[in-house]
Amino acid sequence: MRERTGQLLFLLALLAIPGYVFFDIATRFAAKGLIGGRAEDNAALFPGLVAGLMVALVAIQLLRTLLAPAGPGGGLLDPAAIWQRYRRAILLFLVFLAYLPGFRWLGFLLATPVFLVAAQLVLGYRHPLGLVLFAGGVTGLVWVTFAKLLNLVLPAGDLFG
Amino acid sequence: MTALPLEPMQLLFTTIGVFLGIVIGVLPGLGPLLGIVLLTPFAMHMAATSGLSLLLGVFVGGTFGGAVTAILLRIPGTPIAAATLLDGYPMSEQGRGPEALGLAVSASAFGGLIGGAWLIFGAPMLARFALEFGPPEYFALAFAGLVCIAVVSRGSTIKGLIVGCIGLLLATVGMDPFAFFYRFTFDSQWLIGGIQLVPLVLGLFAVSEMILQAQAGGLDRSAGLSTVRLPPSTILGTLRRTGNLVRSSTIGTFIGALPGAGSVIAAFVAYAAAKAVAREPESFGKGNPDGVVATESSNNACCGGTLIPSLALALPGDPCSAMLLAALLLLGYIPGPQLFSQSPELIGSIFGSYMAANVIMLALGFLMVPVFIWFVNIKKVFLIPSILVLCVVGAYGVTNSLMDLWFLPIFALLGLVLMRFDYPLAPLTIAPVLGPIMEENYRRSLVLASGDHAVFLTRPLATSILAISMVVLVLSLLPSGSIQGMLRKAEPR
Numbered sequence: 096m097r098e099r100t101g102q103l104l105f106l107l108a109l110l111a112i113p114g115y116v117f118f119d120i121a122t123r124f125a126a127k128g129l130i131g132g133r134a135e136d137n138a139a140l141f142p143g144l145v146a147g148l149m150v151a152l153v154a155i156q157l158l159r160t161l162l163a164p165a166g167p168g169g170g171l172l173d174p175a176a177i178w179q180r181y182r183r184a185i186l187l188f189l190v191f192l193a194y195l196p197g198f199r200w201l202g203f204l205l206a207t208p209v210f211l212v213a214a215q216l217v218l219g220y221r222h223p224l225g226l227v228l229f230a231g232g233v234t235g236l237v238w239v240t241f242a243k244l245l246n247l248v249l250p251a252g253d254l255f256g
Numbered sequence: 257m258t259a260l261p262l263e264p265m266q267l268l269f270t271t272i273g274v275f276l277g278i279v280i281g282v283l284p285g286l287g288p289l290l291g292i293v294l295l296t297p298f299a300m301h302m303a304a305t306s307g308l309s310l311l312l313g314v315f316v317g318g319t320f321g322g323a324v325t326a327i328l329l330r331i332p333g334t335p336i337a338a339a340t341l342l343d344g345y346p347m348s349e350q351g352r353g354p355e356a357l358g359l360a361v362s363a364s365a366f367g368g369l370i371g372g373a374w375l376i377f378g379a380p381m382l383a384r385f386a387l388e389f390g391p392p393e394y395f396a397l398a399f400a401g402l403v404c405i406a407v408v409s410r411g412s413t414i415k416g417l418i419v420g421c422i423g424l425l426l427a428t429v430g431m432d433p434f435a436f437f438y439r440f441t442f443d444s445q446w447l448i449g450g451i452q453l454v455p456l457v458l459g460l461f462a463v464s465e466m467i468l469q470a471q472a473g474g475l476d477r478s479a480g481l482s483t484v485r486l487p488p489s490t491i492l493g494t495l496r497r498t499g500n501l502v503r504s505s506t507i508g509t510f511i512g513a514l515p516g517a518g519s520v521i522a523a524f525v526a527y528a529a530a531k532a533v534a535r536e537p538e539s540f541g542k543g544n545p546d547g548v549v550a551t552e553s554s555n556n557a558c559c560g561g562t563l564i565p566s567l568a569l570a571l572p573g574d575p576c577s578a579m580l581l582a583a584l585l586l587l588g589y590i591p592g593p594q595l596f597s598q599s600p601e602l603i604g605s606i607f608g609s610y611m612a613a614n615v616i617m618l619a620l621g622f623l624m625v626p627v628f629i630w631f632v633n634i635k636k637v638f639l640i641p642s643i644l645v646l647c648v649v650g651a652y653g654v655t656n657s658l659m660d661l662w663f664l665p666i667f668a669l670l671g672l673v674l675m676r677f678d679y680p681l682a683p684l685t686i687a688p689v690l691g692p693i694m695e696e697n698y699r700r701s702l703v704l705a706s707g708d709h710a711v712f713l714t715r716p717l718a719t720s721i722l723a724i725s726m727v728v729l730v731l732s733l734l735p736s737g738s739i740q741g742m743l744r745k746a747e748p749r
Contacts, residue, residue: 109418127437135435141694145424149418191644194648198661211645214641214644218640218641220476233642233645241297249649
């Protein structure tokens with residue numbers, strides 16, 4: 096897929112943002128009578144203006160992109176090419192995504208060392224002792240700093256009540 | 257004139273902030289913005305003066321930190337130091353690395369102090385003047401700020417404005433400022449409180465940067481930098497270049513005070529000015545110490561400059577000052593001209609901490625270079641997971657919401673996609689801060705004028721600001737001779 100096609104698809108995807116704004120204004124805002132009237136009662140006034148401006152800007156950019164010369168072809172949206180090229184980044188992102196529910200369900204003290212070990216394995220670090228020491232050390236340091244020095248209550252884990 | 261009280265705790269936290277700021281600054285890909293965001297949860301749990309001292313220290317130290325790797329490795333730790341490597345690295349190649357680093361530290365500190373002097377005299381004056389402003393003027397100023405940021409951001413102006421619109425719309429999520437009504441929440445309890453700036457910035461800049469660095473390779477390789485000792489005589493060397501120092505610092509302060517311009521542009525403009533007035537301009541780019549002094553003094557003076565409109569008008573000039581304003585709000589203070597009359601002691605302590613941070617940076621820069629070089633040598637395989645953990649815990653520390661943590665991957669993805677298609681990220685950080693100011697003052701202006709939009713055209717100051725913004729916008733959209741083109745020409749190749 097060509098670079099220009101990617102740019103165009105991205106611009107079209109961006110239209111979903113003002114699209115949702117207009118949809119919410121036309122449905123929820125209208126039902127509450129918060130369209131029109133005095134400025135203090137018109138909750139749709141400012142977001143409606145900004146959304147309108149965004150549509151206009153996206154339209155201009157679409158035109159500019161269409162009128163610009165087409166770039167070289169490439170595997171912009173080819174899943175196999177993306178995986179091949181960005182495998183490590185994608186895996187790290189997935190491990191990070193898994194850490195977030197882990198943070199909630201397992202709690203900071205369990206989820207963090209597991210995440211650190213998994214992330215280091217994804218990044219290519221393979222020394223078993225180093226993995227354990229690093230995961231334990233960072234978890235301990237962050238826990239002492241936030242939970243003990245700053246009195247921040249870090250999640251203990253929903254699974255453990 | 258506001259006094260500059262500095263308590264021992266403030267001094268301690270300023271020192272810690274400067275140290276951590278330099279550490280974060282020397283690590284490639286990280287910078288003062290990330291430092292401020294990561295340390296905001298710490299600042300929130302302290303007394304306001306101590307917390308702000310910590311963040312100001314990070315701001316000052318982080319702005320300098322990038323120079324270390326720019327000079328020694330030809331890798332600017334932050335984009336701010338990109339101009340420094342033009343002469344810093346050639347000096348290093350000639351075996352004058354310690355001299356270049358010494359000049360960079362001392363020029364940064366003196367530049368920061370000159371910027372601080374402008375801040376101390378300029379901000380209260382601007383705040384007094386701003387007390388006369390009404391809602392139309394505030395709306396016009398916020399609009400101008402957003403336009404300037406979109407214009408000078410990387411990439412095209414239209415793309416900058418599109419990203420600015422996304423930021424403004426994100427700012428409207430949650431409670432309407434006038435009516436009791438939740439907007440754009442997808443009927444979810446999660447979004448009722450709006451989108452918090454800290455997870456947004458952490459996702460957009462930190463998580464996305466770590467994902468990018470993971471792909472970049474060289475993860476298990478140390479920079480292998482050997483330690484150096486900085487000659488104290490370079491302090492005198494910097495002071496001997498008084499003309500260059502004062503000129504570059506003044507340029508840095510004024511560019512910093514303009515919305516959106518920031519330290520990178522300040523450094524390149526000061527570099528171009530130093531080269532233009534030099535007796536041997538051809539020596540620039542080949543290891544001329546004046547190049548290092550010009551860039552480093554201007555980019556640190558820029559910190560003082562950017563704080564002037566941020567404190568006096570609550571209008572952030574760059575993402576760092578947007579985060580500092582957010583921190584001020586989290587600490588329970590409303591930035592703006594009233595802050596100067598309502599909390600003069602806080603303003604005094606901000607000024608004091610800022611000035612102290614520059615002096616402390618001079619001392620730490622000379623005494624602790626081996627420690628900073630040790631941090632440069634840390635392998636990314638250790639750094640990336642640790643920073644991701646800090647992002648999660650930091651975001652949780654500010655919002656105390658497990659649901660808000662999902663903003664981290666959402667905005668990281670958005671940041672990666674925006675970068676992929678060459679859209680600037682800075683407007684997305686600043687627009688959520690400017691958005692509420694714009695909306696509130698826009699609607700208040702209309703209330704005052706019984707709904708008549710002519711209110712923006714009948715008040716001379718508001719009209720002038722809006723007219724100038726429109727001229728800047730139109731100029732930037734012209735295909736040739738645009739502002740961005742002029743700025744690019746100022747950047748030496």
